[in-house]
Amino acid sequence: MAAVTYPVESRHPGWPGKPGRLRVPAGIVEVRPVRLRDAGEWSRIRLRDRAHLEQWEPTGIGPWPDRNAFWSWPSQWAALRGLARRGQCLPFTITVDGRFAGQITVGNVIRASLRSAWIGYWVSSEIVRGGVATAAVALVTDHAFEAAGLHRLEATVRPENNPSLRVLIKAGYRQEGLFERYLDVAGAWRDHLCFAVTKEETGDGLVSRLVSTGRAGYA
Ligand code: ACO
Numbered sequence: 293m294a295a296v297t298y299p300v301e302s303r304h305p306g307w308p309g310k311p312g313r314l315r316v317p318a319g320i321v322e323v324r325p326v327r328l329r330d331a332g333e334w335s336r337i338r339l340r341d342r343a344h345l346e347q348w349e350p351t352g353i354g355p356w357p358d359r360n361a362f363w364s365w366p367s368q369w370a371a372l373r374g375l376a377r378r379g380q381c382l383p384f385t386i387t388v389d390g391r392f393a394g395q396i397t398v399g400n401v402i403r404a405s406l407r408s409a410w411i412g413y414w415v416s417s418e419i420v421r422g423g424v425a426t427a428a429v430a431l432v433t434d435h436a437f438e439a440a441g442l443h444r445l446e447a448t449v450r451p452e453n454n455p456s457l458r459v460l461i462k463a464g465y466r467q468e469g470l471f472e473r474y475l476d477v478a479g480a481w482r483d484h485l486c487f488a489v490t491k492e493e494t495g496d497g498l499v500s501r502l503v504s505t506g507r508a509g510y511a
Contacts, residue, residue, distance in 0.1 A: 304379040306440025311384065311431040314499065315509040318422025319389040323396060323431045326372055326383045331365035333392035337416045344417040348453055351476045372397070379403070382440060386428045388419055396428045398436050398445065407443040409436065413459075420455065427508050429463040430498035437491040444491075448474060448484035460487045462507060464498045 311323040338345065338360040352359045375381035382398035394415035401409040411432065415425045429447075436442045447465055449456045465487040473481035495501065502508040 304377055306435055306438075307376045307379070307382055309382070309435055309439050311435035312499070313511040314427040314431060314502070315511040316423030316427045316507070318419045318424045320511045321393075321424050321427040321431070321508075322387045322390070323384045323428050323435075324387065325376075326369055326385050326395070328366060328369050330369070330385055330392055331362050334365050334395075335360055335362040337392070337394075337418075341417045344420075345414055347478050348450060348456070349414070349477065351479055375399075382409075382432070382436065384428075384432060386413070386415065386424060388422075388424055392416075393419055393424060394428070396425075396432050398432060398440070398442075401440075401442065407441065408446065409442055409444075410446045410448065411436075412447070423507060425456075425459045426462045427502065429459055429465075430502045430508070433463065433489060434494070434497040434499050437494060438497075442491075445489055447487045449487065450477065450482055451485055457485070462502075464494065464501055465489045466493075 308325040313320055313322040315321075339357060342356050346356060358364065372381060372383035376383055380399075380401050382401070384396050385392060386394040386396055394413065396411070396413040398409045398411050411429065413425055413428060415428075433445055436445055447460050448471060449460065451470075466489065468486045468488050471484045471486055474484040475482055489498075499508070503510060
């Protein structure tokens with residue numbers, strides 16, 4: 293039987309894409325595809341921010357300094373880009389005023405009649421509490437529902453992670469339930485609250501809602 297062929301763009305809709313920019317108290321937030329040359333800032337910030345990040349991230353193999361060394365980015369970047377080109381992931385860098393400020397990723401993209409994925413993010417400790425993550429979540433959620441054609445996004449967060457809970461609530465996600473012993477984080481199986489949003493709930497989009505409530509402005 294002849295192989296079914298698809299237009300190239302239908303294999304990875306929304307990638308590479310430009311979710312856009314917003315103005316928040318911290319500066320101009322932009323979300324763009326991860327780049328190989330992010331290595332320097334990615335590593336510098338993550339090595340410095342171990343205490344800020346490690347307690348919330350999935351347990352990794354090997355010591356933090358090795359996993360986050362300059363030389364470990366190229367393989368991570370290549371793996372993310374490979375998944376993106378297969379339509380399984382949308383891995384973005386967050387910048388503030390043009391400078392690397394964190395990452396936001398839409399992962400485990402399932403299509404067919406589910407059209408669902410998870411979203412996860414982190415932001416440099418130097419610029420927290422400035423609205424950056426909330427803006428990035430709104431930008432990427434709208435992008436996932438429009439350009440990438442998804443229907444539902446899920447975010448799982450530890451009940452103790454107050455800043456991340458605030459981000460999801462401000463961005464327009466709603467709490468669905470508790471996943472017990474869901475994910476291996478910082479060396480143990482941790483409960484996670486499940487937040488989600490579906491396309492129908494977003495109206496004119498989460499970005500538009502963020503702007504109309506005064507939490508962000510168009511840039
Ligand atoms: N206790 C309670 N609320 C807090 C605290 C705290 N210790 N610190 C910050 N906040 C609030 C802020 O006041 C703000 O809420 P407000 O606008 O109502 O005042 C909110 O949390 C943060 O909103 P933003 O400024 O949009 O978010 P920020 O850019 O600071 O990034 C983030 C938040 C991503 C959680 C950052 O702190 C971070 O990178 N943390 C470590 C990694 C992490 O936890 N990632 C998320 C994992 S869960 C997931 O990915 C779904």
